[in-house]
Amino acid sequence: MTNTTPALPADLLDRALRDRGVDRFAGVPCSYFAALIPLLQQDGRYVACANEGAAFATACGFSLAGAPGAVLLQNSGLGNLVNPLTSLSAPYDIGVLMFVSHRGDPDGPSDEPQHRLMGAATVPLLDALRVPNWQLSPDPDELGTTLDAALHAVRSGRTAALVVPRGVMAKPAPAEQLPETSQRPGTEDVVAALGALLRDELVVSTTGFTSRWLFAGADRPGNFYMQGSMGHALSLGLGLALSRTDRRVFVLDGDGACLMHMGALGTVGAQHPGNLVHVVLDNQQYESTGGQPTAGARTRFEDVARASGYRWGGRVTSLSDLKPVLEHVGSQPGPALLVIETTAGAGAAPPRATASLEPDAIRARFMTEAAG
Secondary structure, three states, rough: OOOOOEEHHHHHHHHHHOOOOOEEEEEEHHHHHOOHHHHHOOOOOOEEEOOOHHHHHHHHHHHHOOOEEEEEEHHHHHHHHHHHHHHHHHHHOOOOOEEOOOOOOOOOOOOOOOHHHHHHHHHHHHHHHOOOOOOOOOHHHHHHHHHHHHHHHOOOOOEEEEEEEOOOEOOOOOOOOOOOOOOOOOHHHHHHHHHOOOOEEEEEEEOOOOHHHHHHOOOOEEEEEEOOOOHHHHHHHHHHHHOOOOOOEEEEHHHHHHHOOOHHHHHHHHHHHHHOEEEEEEEOHHHHHHEOOOOOOOOOHHHHHHOOOEEEEEOOOOHHHHHHHHHHHHHOOEEEEEEEEOOOOOOOOOOOHHHOOOOHOOOOOOHHHHHH
């Protein structure tokens, strides 16, 4: 039988939580929460964190202050918070309320390849971690009962999870399209320019729209498109660069992804690979999950890179500067980090690489190219 229950409005969920004393949230965005996060941001009740472990620890801080803290996350980030869940929340009896989107739900619609394994493992993993969990229903009549049960566990010192399937949360209203006034180039234009310039290098592109645009405009075997594993493009590129010192390796990163595991910059600085160039496309938002702002508006990635041991760090704000700066970077030993200020792309992003190529095919052809 088809479920005809309308999706749960974000403001209804927010009111129900506030009525029960839950007023502060931390998290990393998922498109399933695209309507809820902006609502919480309006009056400063949401902390945008670099990764899910940091978000969970922040929520523990809220709970320590006396009122239950809550976390919003995609299930792909569960692994990032296992450490503070098991070694902070559990031994100290600090309860946190988690909202976990269920990407790759085996009982739901088909999803992207990178979500399949975690989709099947989400509820068993929560069970193994002794986290009581409930599936959030779109039915408002069930909402209060579910929240009361979860918060009873939280107030007794246990972390509890509400698993959110696709379609349960209402989508946000379409945003008004305002004329673009920024002088920054669009991310898709920057990726197209990079694709045209990087024809012989090994390229690792981060998850999200960056890999989509690169695949659509400049596909070649020497591009490794990461879907998922957010924040780990730089570390993957480091392993390549250290193993293939005869090849120049470019990592096309995003500001949100770079923030997620920023400690990798210190590892790169310590290893000092002369053939690694790290490009950060900085539009100050998580574009593929709904345009939520990152925590990096004041972060100067190039300064952090230089302080971490990179040989060079710089920034460009226009396409006209890109080619000469890349030529300069390419003529010098690395590691180097280039920040390119961008705006969000115009219109819909193209399909993911895995709409045309299976992940193992992307890996196989890249390995053949890297061995050449």
